[in-house]
């Protein structure tokens with residue numbers, strides 16, 4: 001029954017390339033995210049990483065005889081995932097500073113510092129965070145002397161867990177130009193000194209600025225190193241694209257150097273940092289795209305309000321647990337309008353952080369005014385987080401074609417206290433990705449890494465369960481807002497690609513698109529929800545080349 005069909009296919013199939021330049025991948029299943037052919041077992045792509053065909057293994061192997069065979073056995077293949085909102089440099093920097101959380105004593109601290117310093121160039125500052133003397137046998141502040149024997153020449157500067165104290169060694173204190181001895185104190189801070197007036201190495205609150213001011217500024221080499229580390233994290237977690245939510249022009253230059261050298265393992269969709277040099281550069285030169293397709297910038301990111309946890313999110317009415325407080329706008333409506341008008345004039349996408357219902361309404365008003373009669377054009381303006389929406393505003397996103405760029409793990413992190421902040425009525429429009437999606441909004445998912453883990457498996461799990469790691473609350477928090485696994489995966493692939501104007505190239509596996517894909521040991525659309533968090537990523541491919549493999 002198969003032979004005649006195969007014969008016909010062989011007769012008509014053109015072989016556009018020498019067979020050796022084609023790879024035919026076969027797997028137990030491929031979730032293509034292509035609505036017309038959602039499932040397949042094979043995919044052919046060329047040496048440039050362009051997908052030639054997706055379909056049946058027998059057919060594709062016959063069509064490309066002599067092609068390199070990539071047999072993935074029982075694995076499941078899905079399109080490369082895209083995190084639509086994260087902070088790449090900050091993610092990388094978290095690797096470049098020593099984590100001292102949970103240290104049991106000073107010896108423990110020194111051990112972690114020594115291990116970390118092995119990879120540092122001589123003389124480079126060793127910085128860390130997270131120590132807490134209350135966890136140690138002697139609950140007293142440590143001193144510079146504790147660090148000096150191990151680090152006589154290398155400056156060491158370590159933040160306490162709450163960020164309100166810093167611990168320096170003598171080499172770091174020598175870098176401060178002012179004499180730290182004596183009895184003077186800075187405003188709003190304290191230098192701890194011994195009986196003889198000599199600083200002990202502990203600096204409280206504003207006194208920490210003395211050290212922060214002499215700590216070397218981030219140079220391009222460190223920036224590059226941090227970006228590389230973050231991109232490795234991404235590849236290891238099945239991410240092939242990152243939307244970098246706000247970078248200055250200087251950081252774009254570092255990315256450009258990496259792209260020129262072919263050293264961007266994942267795709268970066270960078271956003272300009274508000275009404276500053278990067279936006280001016282975009283307005284002057286137009287939308288930016290590196291020839292490799294690995295780096296783009298055509299977006300300006302602005303922050304409208306604060307966060308819900310610290311009651312900084314701008315609400316239309318008082319906080320339910322703090323009468324009289326309605327939060328605050330970080331950027332005034334007038335200043336938001338200036339940026340929106342400029343973005344529209346320059347043909348750039350706008351992405352605005354808005355958490356509270358007042359901030360979200362303001363952003364929608366600002367977008368409406370800037371776009372005017374042109375609102376139905378292909379602008380794809382975004383609201384980042386879109387956490388609390390008033391019922392009247394919720395349908396406006398779909399009407400205005402505004403993308404909701406949301407982070408499922410924010411919901412599950414915030415759920416223990418979110419209702420305390422906004423009360424039982426407003427919580428109904430909070431983290432409302434199901435309601436938004438069902439009104440026709442394009443829903444793009446991300447994590448806001450490193451605030452939350454960049455691991456998209458945790459985001460998929462949170463979107464589907466609305467529960468914590470232990471599955472609590474049972475059935476999920478406001479379970480009507482849960483998505484199916486397919487819908488959640490779509491938000492991390494095709495919809496995130498759409499939010500980056502890349503859905504014609506990325507986000508699904510179909511002929512003509514880029515071979516960006518993830519190889520999973522199990523089927524994310526079939527495993528029990530709890531297993532999503534630990535799904536094994538066997539490999540991540542970008543442009544048909546592995547950028548991560550679990551086994552070499």
Ligand SMILES: [Zn+2]
Pocket residue numbers: 085086087245448
């Ligand atoms: Zn963010």
